[in-house]
Amino acid sequence: QSVLTQPPSVSAAPGQKVTISCSGSSSNIGNNYVSWYQQLPGTVPKLLIYDNNKRPSGIPDRFSGSKSGTSATLGITGLQTGDEADYYCGTWDNSLSAWVFGGGTKLTVL
């Protein structure tokens, strides 16, 4: 059972927008920055968003991040079949003194 809660799966049609939620608590998301990772099938995880809403160079602006209270959200617009992947949120947990990941969300582009 992950400290951060993500929906197991989401789906949307090509060209549409999807959001993936990440719910935590005051000991993690509520008082720390969140990052998001994309893991395409059979590949290594890749940083998508850090510090809640910053994109590393090379990440298209179709990907966005936001945080409100103890929840964070990853948004993806203009969905492409190549976006089909597992997405993970992560942050530091002050109570555990440990980094925690969400359980992951599988995105299907129908």
Add this chain to the structure above:
Amino acid sequence: EVQLVESGGGLVQPGGSLRLSCAASGFTFSSYWMSWVRQAPGKGLEWVANIKQDGSEKYYVDSVKGRFTISRDNAKNSLYLQMNSLRAEDTAVYYCARVGYGSSWHFDYWGQGTLVTVSS
């Protein structure tokens, strides 16, 4: 170009030991925190440990405390994970990851991973 190359994985019996290595290149290794993150077959990501630039601070997930030790050799641009008293539940792909600069920790570069299988 940042490169992280893990090695040392393999098949080990329960209770055994293994030492993973990660060779870093393309950046000033001694300037970055480094991490190990693992992924059990078909499962999600699990952070294992972090180490500060000079090795003076280390953090571990509870499930490996007292069994695993993270270390580094800045002269060799290398990160290590000594794993003792291995259990079946430690079976996973182990990734070496660089902790990026920003307002908080995040993992900006990842190696290809090395598979550790704990089985009799």
